[in-house]
Amino acid sequence: MSSFNFDVITLFPKAFELINNLGVITRALDKNLIDVNLHDLREFGEGSYKQVDDKPYGGGAGMVLKPEPIYKAHESIRKSPKSKTLLMTPQGKVLKQKDLLRWLNLDQIIIICGQYEGFDERVRCLADEEVSIGDYVLSGGEIPAISIINGLTRLLPGTLGDPDSLVDESHNSSLLEYPQYTRPQVFRNMKVPDVLTNGNHKDIRLWRKEQQLKRTFNRRRDLMKSNDIKKFDCDENDLRRF
Ligand code: SAH
Numbered sequence: 076m077s078s079f080n081f082d083v084i085t086l087f088p089k090a091f092e093l094i095n096n097l098g099v100i101t102r103a104l105d106k107n108l109i110d111v112n113l114h115d116l117r118e119f120g121e122g123s124y125k126q127v128d129d130k131p132y133g134g135g136a137g138m139v140l141k142p143e144p145i146y147k148a149h150e151s152i153r154k155s156p157k158s159k160t161l162l163m164t165p166q167g168k169v170l171k172q173k174d175l176l177r178w179l180n181l182d183q184i185i186i187i188c189g190q191y192e193g194f195d196e197r198v199r200c201l202a203d204e205e206v207s208i209g210d211y212v213l214s215g216g217e218i219p220a221i222s223i224i225n226g227l228t229r230l231l232p233g234t235l236g237d238p239d240s241l242v243d244e245s246h247n248s249s250l251l252e253y254p255q256y257t258r259p260q261v262f263r264n265m266k267v268p269d270v271l272t273n274g275n276h277k278d279i280r281l282w283r284k285e286q287q288l289k290r291t292f293n294r295r296r297d298l299m300k301s302n303d304i305k306k307f308d309c310d311e312n313d314l315r316r317f
Contacts, residue, residue: 077110078108079110079183080112081109081110081185081224083111083185084114084185084186084187086188094224097225103231111224120144127141139192142197145198159181159203160184160186160201161187161203161206162205163188169210172226175226188219189215206223208223250288250291251290251298252287291303
């Protein structure tokens with residue numbers, strides 16, 4: 076039994092072959108930390124054509140997923156007491172790192188992927204949460220589902236080689252990550268900042284914090300908390316000067 080089960084209801088199970096080729100996720104699958112169970116919506120379709128979609132009442136472009144096959148697929152999944160059902164929809168709450176952290180307390184996530192023009196409104200009743208991966212529209216919920224599986228799996232203990240790599244990274248706190256460099260020290264005239272090669276760990280810590288503040292201030296001021304600036308003992312004018 077894996078520590079975390081993903082059950083995905085989808086018309087395109089083949090899309091999920093991608094997760095077998097995504098580095099750390101492959102490792103998590105190999106180590107049996109996660110299981111990804113694909114439930115092919117077509118198998119729950121109706122009639123000899125296994126119909127899963129139909130024209131919308133009231134008219135309008137495109138086809139809409141019917142409720143019965145999705146309900147049947149959802150009912151066929153064995154649910155653990157710590158299970159949640161997520162519905163992929165551009166109308167949902169936009170996914171944040173803190174959502175992934177919150178879902179770590181579960182041991183099963185059921186993901187419903189829409190297609191075409193979406194799904195019958197009554198499908199929403201199955202969802203504990205409706206999730207969007209951003210303010211744009213994709214053709215199906217498969218890429219959003221893979222994003223959730225990927226983002227959550229890398230947080231599971233035992234997945235990443237070094238769990239410390241999660242600590243400083245962007246979106247783990249209200250600050251973005253500092254710039255990172257590796258060898259060579261000079262590459263096409265671009266030099267690694269001296270502070271990183273001098274070996275003074277206190278200076279390095281300070282430089283990194285300063286860079287985090289500067290980056291977040293310049294790129295994503297919306298993420299910053301007021302005490303981020305205070306904690307560093309500087310004010311907005313200092314940041315503007317960076
Ligand atoms: N007409 C629908 C969009 C349909 S897009 C509407 O306006 O709400 C088809 C399917 O792709 C959706 O049902 C959903 O499952 C998925 N999808 C598209 N964009 C998405 C996004 N940003 N986040 C999550 N799922 C999305």
